Amino acid sequence: MSIAIDREKCTACGLCRQVCPGSLLYSDGQGKTFIKYPKDCWGCTSCVKECHFKAIKYFLGADMGGKGSTLYTKEEGNLMHWIIVDFEGKEKIITIDKSKANAY
Amino acid sequence: MNLETKTLKTDVLIIGGGTSGCFAAITIAESSKAKVIIAEKSNIKRSGCLAAGVNALNAYIVKGQTPETYLEYVRNDSEGLIREDLVYTMSQRLNSVTRKIESLGLVIQKDESGEYVSRGVRNIKINGENIKPILAEAVEKTPQITVLNRINIIDYIIKDNKAIGAYGFSIDENIFYVIYSKAVICATGGAAGLYRPNNPGYSRHKMWYCPFNTGAGYAMGIRAGAEMTTFEMRFIALRCKDTIAPTGTIAQGVKAPQVNSSGEEYEKSYGANKTFMRMYSTVEENKRGKGPCFLKTSGISKEEEEELFKAYLNMAPAQTLMWVEKGMGPSQENVEIEGTEPYIVGGHTGSGYWVDTKRSTTIEGLYAAGDVAGGSPQKYVTGCFAEGEIAALSTLDYIKGRENVDVDNNEIISKLNEVENFLNEEAVIYSVEDIEDGMQKIMDQYAGGISQGYAYSQGKLKVARERIDELLELSKGLKAQDMHELMLIFEVVDRLFVCKILIKHLEERKETRWRSFQENIDYPQKDDANFLRFINSRYEKGQIRIILRNLVRRDDIYEHRH
Structure with missing residues (x-):
C-alpha cells in the first residue's frame, strides 16, 4: 500500500509533507516531495486529499492484490470526487456529498 | 551529533494530538485560562487513528438506551472484567461530546424531529471523513493552545514521584526538548506493530490500527513505574x-x-x-x-x-x-x-494505565485518556472524547495553586546523553528494521500471533520473554543518522517494553477469558473464582511486580492509595 508521486506535476507547495501521519514524506532538495519510507505508508490518503495538482496517486501493493489502478481526489465545494483509473486508463468517478452522512 | 536543548513551560502538557488529546485541549481552553501545549509526533491535522476518517460514531446512547444499558453491553462483551466506574462515567458523557463535535462541524444525520439517525443500538450515522481536520481546526484557532507538531516525546520528567513534564526531540531539527508542566495528560494512543502483521511485506503498514501508534504512552508509563492493567486482553479485529x-x-x-x-x-x-x-x-x-x-x-x-x-x-x-x-x-x-494481528489498545479492550475515577494514573500529576487508559473497553471515538474531557477537568483541579517545578540539571544532561548516544554514524550490525522483524516474529510464533491461531502456552511465553529481553539489550546499540531515524529507534524500543509487559500479563492470567484475544492453551477454561479480577503490573528496578486488583462497581469512586 503506497503512493506514487508525479514529479512533473508536483509544484513543491509542501502541503502533503505536513499532513502525513507517519511523517514519511520529505523534500527532495528542490522542494518536491518524495516518499522516503514507502513500506511505512498506512494508506490513509491524507496526502492525496491535500494535493490540488493530482500529483499524488494511491495504489494497492501487489502483495495485497493490486493490479496497477490508482486513486486520487478532486474537491469541488461540498463534493469530493474520488477518481479511480485502471491500468488501461479507464476512469470511474465516485462522488460523495460531504454535507451528507454515509448510508451505512 | 550534538543537540541543542530547548526548555519550555506550560500549565498542562498533552502528549499526543489525536482523538482524546485534541478534545482534552479544547476542554481545558473552554473551562479555564490555563495554557496548554500539545506535543504531537506528526501533525494534528491527520495524526492518529482518525487520519482517513471514521464512518460512524459507535458509542452513542440512542433513544431507548441509557448509560446503564451501555455499561451492561460493555460488561457482557468483556466477560465481566471492566472498571464499571470508568465505563459509566464515560457513558454519561457520550451524548454531550457528540453534540460538541457536531457543533464543531461534523455532519451527523438527523431525522425530521431532529434526532440523530441510528445505525444500530449504539451507533449513529455521520460523514466522518474530515473528523480529524475538524478537531485540529478547533484546536488551532484557540490561542491558549500551542501545538508542537513533529515532536517525539520519549519520557516523563519525574520529581518526588510527580510528573512535572516530559522530554522529547524534534524529528526535523537537532533539538532536544525539556517541557515543564504542572500536569501531564498522556493521550498517545495504543500499540500497533508488536506482532507480525497480515501483510508482512511491502504493505506491512496496511493494518487496522494506526501503525504510527507505537505504544509510547504505555512504554513511558512502564519505565516511570506506573501501574498498568489488563495488557493480556489483546485486541484482534x-x-x-x-x-x-x-x-x-x-x-x-x-x-x-x-x-x-x-x-x-x-x-x-x-x-x-x-x-x-x-x-x-x-x-x-x-x-x-x-x-x-x-x-x-x-x-x-x-x-x-x-x-x-x-x-x-x-x-x-x-x-x-x-x-x-x-x-x-x-x-x-x-x-x-x-x-488482524493482535494490538494493545485500551479504546477497544481493557489494556492501559490503571487510573482512578478521575483518570489520574498512579503517578501524581499524570493523567491518561483514550487508548492508553485501561479498564474501560469499547470507548471508540466518542468515549475517547469523553475521557479526554474527564482527564482535562481533573487536571484543572489538580493544577490549582501549583507552580512549575524544575528538575536537576544533571538529570537533563543524562537524558540528553542517552539520546545523543544513538545519533552516531558509526556502522553497526543491526538496524531498527532487524530488531522490528525479530520482535514481530517472536511475538507471532511464541506469544499467540496470526500463525498460531492466536493461542500460546506457558512454555512458548517463556521463550518469548527471553527473546524479547535479548532484543531489548540489542536495541541499546542501535544508531541513527538523522532525527527521523532516531524516532524509529525509540518507537521500536517502546514496542519492546510493551511486549515485555504483555508477555508477563499473558503468563499471569492462568485461564482463558476472551477467546482469541487471550487464549492460553494450558488453561483453556474461564476461571471466575480465581481470575475475575484485574492483573496489574509495575516495572520497578528492572523487575515486573504483579498486583491483583478487585472489580470496581458503577457508583464507586476509586482513588489510588499513594
Missing part, C-alpha cells in the same frame, strides 16, 4: 481480507452474516454474540477446514453496493479501490474476512 478494512459497515449496513466456504452461517453455533467470539468463530472455522470465511454480500443491490463504495472511501479507501480494480463488487462476490 475481524477485517476484510488484504485491505484490512472494517467489516462492521457491511455487516450492519447491508445485514451481511458471516458464512464459511459452504455458505453456512457459523457464528451462532459458537454461542454468544460477543466481539471476541466473532473473531474466534472465524479462526475455528478455518482450523476445521471450513474456510475461507466471508461476509455474505452477493445478491445485494447495485444501489447498496454504490453506498458501500462511498462509505469505505470515507474511512478505508483501499477497500473501494480493491472492488473497483477487481471489477467485482460486493453485490457479485462475498467479501473474505480474516483476523
Whole structure:
C-alpha cells in the first residue's frame, strides 16, 4: 500500500509533507516531495486529499492484490470526487456529498 | 551529533494530538485560562487513528438506551472484567461530546424531529471523513493552545514521584526538548506493530490500527513505574481480507452474516454474540477446514453496493479501490474476512494505565485518556472524547495553586546523553528494521500471533520473554543518522517494553477469558473464582511486580492509595 508521486506535476507547495501521519514524506532538495519510507505508508490518503495538482496517486501493493489502478481526489465545494483509473486508463468517478452522512 | 536543548513551560502538557488529546485541549481552553501545549509526533491535522476518517460514531446512547444499558453491553462483551466506574462515567458523557463535535462541524444525520439517525443500538450515522481536520481546526484557532507538531516525546520528567513534564526531540531539527508542566495528560494512543502483521511485506503498514501508534504512552508509563492493567486482553479485529478494512459497515449496513466456504452461517453455533467470539468463530472455522470465511454480500443491490463504495472511501479507501480494480463488487462476490494481528489498545479492550475515577494514573500529576487508559473497553471515538474531557477537568483541579517545578540539571544532561548516544554514524550490525522483524516474529510464533491461531502456552511465553529481553539489550546499540531515524529507534524500543509487559500479563492470567484475544492453551477454561479480577503490573528496578486488583462497581469512586 503506497503512493506514487508525479514529479512533473508536483509544484513543491509542501502541503502533503505536513499532513502525513507517519511523517514519511520529505523534500527532495528542490522542494518536491518524495516518499522516503514507502513500506511505512498506512494508506490513509491524507496526502492525496491535500494535493490540488493530482500529483499524488494511491495504489494497492501487489502483495495485497493490486493490479496497477490508482486513486486520487478532486474537491469541488461540498463534493469530493474520488477518481479511480485502471491500468488501461479507464476512469470511474465516485462522488460523495460531504454535507451528507454515509448510508451505512 | 550534538543537540541543542530547548526548555519550555506550560500549565498542562498533552502528549499526543489525536482523538482524546485534541478534545482534552479544547476542554481545558473552554473551562479555564490555563495554557496548554500539545506535543504531537506528526501533525494534528491527520495524526492518529482518525487520519482517513471514521464512518460512524459507535458509542452513542440512542433513544431507548441509557448509560446503564451501555455499561451492561460493555460488561457482557468483556466477560465481566471492566472498571464499571470508568465505563459509566464515560457513558454519561457520550451524548454531550457528540453534540460538541457536531457543533464543531461534523455532519451527523438527523431525522425530521431532529434526532440523530441510528445505525444500530449504539451507533449513529455521520460523514466522518474530515473528523480529524475538524478537531485540529478547533484546536488551532484557540490561542491558549500551542501545538508542537513533529515532536517525539520519549519520557516523563519525574520529581518526588510527580510528573512535572516530559522530554522529547524534534524529528526535523537537532533539538532536544525539556517541557515543564504542572500536569501531564498522556493521550498517545495504543500499540500497533508488536506482532507480525497480515501483510508482512511491502504493505506491512496496511493494518487496522494506526501503525504510527507505537505504544509510547504505555512504554513511558512502564519505565516511570506506573501501574498498568489488563495488557493480556489483546485486541484482534475481524477485517476484510488484504485491505484490512472494517467489516462492521457491511455487516450492519447491508445485514451481511458471516458464512464459511459452504455458505453456512457459523457464528451462532459458537454461542454468544460477543466481539471476541466473532473473531474466534472465524479462526475455528478455518482450523476445521471450513474456510475461507466471508461476509455474505452477493445478491445485494447495485444501489447498496454504490453506498458501500462511498462509505469505505470515507474511512478505508483501499477497500473501494480493491472492488473497483477487481471489477467485482460486493453485490457479485462475498467479501473474505480474516483476523488482524493482535494490538494493545485500551479504546477497544481493557489494556492501559490503571487510573482512578478521575483518570489520574498512579503517578501524581499524570493523567491518561483514550487508548492508553485501561479498564474501560469499547470507548471508540466518542468515549475517547469523553475521557479526554474527564482527564482535562481533573487536571484543572489538580493544577490549582501549583507552580512549575524544575528538575536537576544533571538529570537533563543524562537524558540528553542517552539520546545523543544513538545519533552516531558509526556502522553497526543491526538496524531498527532487524530488531522490528525479530520482535514481530517472536511475538507471532511464541506469544499467540496470526500463525498460531492466536493461542500460546506457558512454555512458548517463556521463550518469548527471553527473546524479547535479548532484543531489548540489542536495541541499546542501535544508531541513527538523522532525527527521523532516531524516532524509529525509540518507537521500536517502546514496542519492546510493551511486549515485555504483555508477555508477563499473558503468563499471569492462568485461564482463558476472551477467546482469541487471550487464549492460553494450558488453561483453556474461564476461571471466575480465581481470575475475575484485574492483573496489574509495575516495572520497578528492572523487575515486573504483579498486583491483583478487585472489580470496581458503577457508583464507586476509586482513588489510588499513594
